[in-house]
Amino acid sequence: RRTRPFRLSNAIPYTGSMRWHYVTGVVFGVFTLTWLFSGMLSMDPFPWANASGLQVRRDGLSGGPIDLSAFPARPPGDRPIQEVEFARIQDRPYYVFRPGPVLVSADTLEILKEPFTVASIVARLEKALPGIPIVEAALLDDYDWYYYSRDTQLPLPVLRVKLGDAARTWVYVDPVMSRVIRQINKGGRVERWLYN
Numbered sequence: 001r002r003t004r005p006f007r008l009s010n011a012i013p014y015t016g017s018m019r020w021h022y023v024t025g026v027v028f029g030v031f032t033l034t035w036l037f038s039g040m041l042s043m044d045p046f047p048w049a050n051a052s053g054l055q056v057r058r059d060g061l062s063g064g065p066i067d068l069s070a071f072p073a074r075p076p077g078d079r080p081i082q083e084v085e086f087a088r089i090q091d092r093p094y095y096v097f098r099p100g101p102v103l104v105s106a107d108t109l110e111i112l113k114e115p116f117t118v119a120s121i122v123a124r125l126e127k128a129l130p131g132i133p134i135v136e137a138a139l140l141d142d143y144d145w146y147y148y149s150r151d152t153q154l155p156l157p158v159l160r161v162k163l164g165d166a167a168r169t170w171v172y173v174d175p176v177m178s179r180v181i182r183q184i185n186k187g188g189r190v191e192r193w194l195y196n
Contacts, residue, residue, distance in 0.1 A: 041194055054169040054185070060128025061121065061178045063091035071095070071106045089178045090120060101177060115175035121159055124178075125171070133164035139175070146184045146192060147172045154181060 014022050059065070066086055070093035085096040086106075093106035103112035122137050141157045143149060158181065159173040167185035174181050184192075 038194075041191060054129070054132065054163060054165045054167060054183075056125065056171055056180050056183065057128055058180075061090065061124050061173070061180065062088045064088065067093065072109075087177075090116060090124065096177070103176070115157075116178045118159055118175070121173050121175060121178055122161065125161060125173075129163065129165075134161060135164045136160075136162040146170065146189055147182055 012019055012022055066088045068086065071086055083098040085098070085101075087094045087096050087103075089103070094112070095104040095106055096102070097104065104110065105112060118137055118139055122134060126134060138160050139157050140147070140160055143154070143156070144160070147154065147158055147160065155174045155176060157175065159175050161171045161173065163169045163171065167187070169183055169185045170189075171180055172182040172184075173179065
């Protein structure tokens with residue numbers, strides 16, 4: 001109830017155990033409502049939150065499908081490997097050795113020692129997304145609010161590219177593999193703040 005002048009102790013109309021019942025009910029009621037609200041958000045009930053926005057085509061950075069004839073019959077090297085992946089990255093064939101990943105050019109059989117450059121990745125994104133301006137491209141050495149990993153499994157550093165599309169999409173690219181890891185638009189960023 002309202003009191004003049006306002007004092008919280010006078011605003012609660014109960015005394016004794018009823019007063020404590022009222023206070024704990026309010027506290028746990030707020031907790032329960034926020035818990036229910038976050039649970040509802042996890043089911044993507046709003047159209048603005050689950051709108052996909054702009055999608056970068058998978059072959060935008062790779063250059064197209066894999067041509068197996070570009071790979072020698074036997075992968076190079078004498079180091080112990082658990083897995084070999086054939087990959088096409090920026091129009092060139094690579095072996096991807098795991099654990100790692102370690103990239104070995106299928107053309108020259110040389111280990112790729114440096115990640116792909118920011119300029120080459122941005123140029124490929126511009127080609128894959130004609131008419132969409134690139135607002136910002138930044139190489140991140142640490143996780144941010146939208147590119148995060150609870151068990152630190154997502155690779156670092158990562159290239160964050162902010163696009164000028166209607167949904168204000170942000171694209172996160174692994175510069176070692178030149179692959180899109182995550183995309184998030186304006187609605188997804190708002191939902192992340194509301195949900196967390």
